[in-house]
Amino acid sequence: MHRYMKHILKYIAIPFLVLALAACQERYVTYSDAEYVMFADTLATYPVQNDVEYFSVPVVSTVTRDYDRTFGVEIIDGGSNAIEKVHYSLKSNTVTIKAGENRADVLVHGYYDNIGDTDSLGFQLQLVMNDKLEMPMYGKQTKVVLMKSCPFDINNFTGYCVLTSMFLYQYSITGSYQRLIYTEKHPSEENTIICRNWINEGYDVTIRFNADDPMMPYITMDEDQVASDEGSFFGTAHGDDKILVRNSAMYDSIFYPCGSYLYLWSEMYVENLGVSVGTVGHFYNIMEWVSDEEADRLKKEEGM
DSSP: OOTTTTHHHHHTTHHHHHHHHHTTSOOOOOOSSOOOEEESOSEEEEEEETTOSOEEEEEEESSOOSSOEEEEEEEESTTOOSOBTTTEEESOSEEEEOTTOSEEEEEEEEOGGGSOTTOOEEEEEEEEOOGGGSOTTTOSEEEEEEEEEOOOOGGGGOEEEEEEEHHHHHHOSSOOOEEEEEEEEOSSSTTEEEEETSSSTTOOEEEEEOOSOTTOOBEEOOTTEEEEOSHHHHSSOSSSSOEEEEEOSSSOOEEETTTTEEEEEEEEEEEETTEEEEEEEEEEEEEEEOOHHHHHHIIIIIOO
């Protein structure tokens, strides 16, 4: 098994990280007849950035009061593999919800330089408060997952790249599921790359990066890009002899700037004069950028 194929097992869970990232969005339920205090999420992932001193872990209350409410915040050893004062530290061991408000933030400092590019680190926090304030079935704890968030540099996603594609795995006539391709910055589209000869020679596609929000490191593909002719993979034409591609609406696709790789769910489909013939399927792809030296080795030793 080629060593790049092994990354599928390592990275196949990455798309589900986006579900954890989405858990950070503020979705609070209010109640009129009971006072409960809790962390906004029982599990969430937070970016540790080099130029941001603290990130916020929100605490919410189901009601507002006309006085300040202060609660203790303690670190629970169970379920934690991040080390306090090595990977993170709390600004304070208390949190105060101000009068007239129903939210406060536990401020956490992440030690950017001490977190590896692919580390999976987390720790448990618990509120110290009157038991009557604990919502049944929800609890008073949260799991904080640390994600190192490197500054985005599109140049990390240009040059030689190993594409591992489940579409190729299923349809390639040669049986090869990997290609060595070349990518470059789009000359006019911001945060966009051109993937030359993506799944077939002579057919280029573009990928766009959402570089503005580290909590949403998504990538997208434009509609109706031609990835290949049909004959190269199907042996015949079912439509107008074009295999079209766009990003899958079923799954999120993300990039990871710390490691110069991305995970792309693509939808392949066929049309005939603009009328849908059918969807070929939704396929998982890994794209990992390599050095020129590694590319030369892959060409000579692997025939890529």
